[in-house]
Amino acid sequence: MVDRPLDADQGKIIDAGTVSHGDADGCRINTQGSMMNSEATRQPDVKGFFDTITGTVSYVVSDPDTRRAAIVDSVLDYDANAARTRTQSADAIVAYFKERHLVQEWHLETHAHADHLSAALYLKEKLGGRIAIGEKIAIVQETFRRILNLEPAFATNGSQFDHLFRDGETFRIGELKARVIHTPGHTPACLTYLIGDTAFVGDTLFMPDCGTGRCDFPGGDPRELYRSIRKLFALSAHTRLYVCHDYRPDGGAPLWQTTVAEEREKNVHVHDGVSEEEFVAMRHARDETLDLPVLILPALQINMRAGRFPAPEDNGVSYLKIPLNHL
Numbered sequence: 544m545v546d547r548p549l550d551a552d553q554g555k556i557i558d559a560g561t562v563s564h565g566d567a568d569g570c571r572i573n574t575q576g577s578m579m580n581s582e583a584t585r586q587p588d589v590k591g592f593f594d595t596i597t598g599t600v601s602y603v604v605s606d607p608d609t610r611r612a613a614i615v616d617s618v619l620d621y622d623a624n625a626a627r628t629r630t631q632s633a634d635a636i637v638a639y640f641k642e643r644h645l646v647q648e649w650h651l652e653t654h655a656h657a658d659h660l661s662a663a664l665y666l667k668e669k670l671g672g673r674i675a676i677g678e679k680i681a682i683v684q685e686t687f688r689r690i691l692n693l694e695p696a697f698a699t700n701g702s703q704f705d706h707l708f709r710d711g712e713t714f715r716i717g718e719l720k721a722r723v724i725h726t727p728g729h730t731p732a733c734l735t736y737l738i739g740d741t742a743f744v745g746d747t748l749f750m751p752d753c754g755t756g757r758c759d760f761p762g763g764d765p766r767e768l769y770r771s772i773r774k775l776f777a778l779s780a781h782t783r784l785y786v787c788h789d790y791r792p793d794g795g796a797p798l799w800q801t802t803v804a805e806e807r808e809k810n811v812h813v814h815d816g817v818s819e820e821e822f823v824a825m826r827h828a829r830d831e832t833l834d835l836p837v838l839i840l841p842a843l844q845i846n847m848r849a850g851r852f853p854a855p856e857d858n859g860v861s862y863l864k865i866p867l868n869h870l
């Protein structure tokens with residue numbers, strides 16, 4: 544879900560290169576700066592894939608030792624005029640897996656996105672792995688089942704996903720330790736995935752000059768978002784934060800990696816010193832000025848189904864619904 548409109552071009556994928564937290568001689572540095580050799584301080588390799596149409600950054604996060612990997616917030620390209628999906632962005636991720644001989648374990652969704660369609664199901668079919676999202680997706684499913692008057696068979700218990708994460712749950716990617724932090728506010732189901740010293744924050748925070756995610760969708764709450772951000776700000780100052788979108792205010796190349804320290808010092812909406820009341824007032828005022836994301840209706844209908852299309856009708860075609868005068 545986006546906080547500002549995009550200046551989209553032709554969907555070129557920008558490859559920012561792999562960010563490894565390893566140093567030149569293979570000894571990694573933990574967040575306290577000491578040499579590491581225990582699994583508790585293993586750090587991931589992170590590769591970002593930027594989709595200029597939606598301003599979304601998808602990530603491949605991998606264990607450099609075991610080559611086990613996860614994909615965070617993948618994008619299924621969507622031509623809204625023709626209602627046609629394409630897999631150019633997802634195929635770039637598949638190629639990266641092949642090139643690096645990675646083994647896929649998880650498709651991690653930070654939330655049910657309203658600005659792009661998820662390629663998790665397509666990528667699961669290509670690479671394997673399990674599709675996961677926060678357990679509160681059930682709230683989002685129930686809300687939009689009502690808004691869209693979906694078919695009675697549409698389940699609102701998250702059963703479309705392979706796994707539903709709860710707050711504080713831990714898991715592994717290879718030998719990397721990962722922990723789930725529930726960070727609601729942008730949506731009720733938003734998660735941050737903390738993997739080693741690296742956090743994938745979804746739309747909870749953007750780059751410091753872009754601020755924070757909007758809170759005006761059903762179930763959004765700026766007060767909750769503020770409190771979620773305080774949870775992230777309590778992480779080690781050196782924690783690397785990877786955001787889900789970037790919309791360059793200056794029109795320059797997109798950026799997507801920052802740190803807790805940088806956000807606490809510079810985030811235009813929520814740097815240290817901004818009170819909860821100030822943040823809530825800012826967020827309400829700003830959200831009133833924002834148009835709905837162009838792809839909110841197709842995106843939610845696909846993403847709530849873990850990337851599946853609605854069941855085909857008797858002519859073999861899947862259809863999406865558009866509620867008139869209802870959003």
Ligand SMILES: [Fe+2]
Pocket residue numbers: 544545654655656657658729746756
């Ligand atoms: Fe979002």
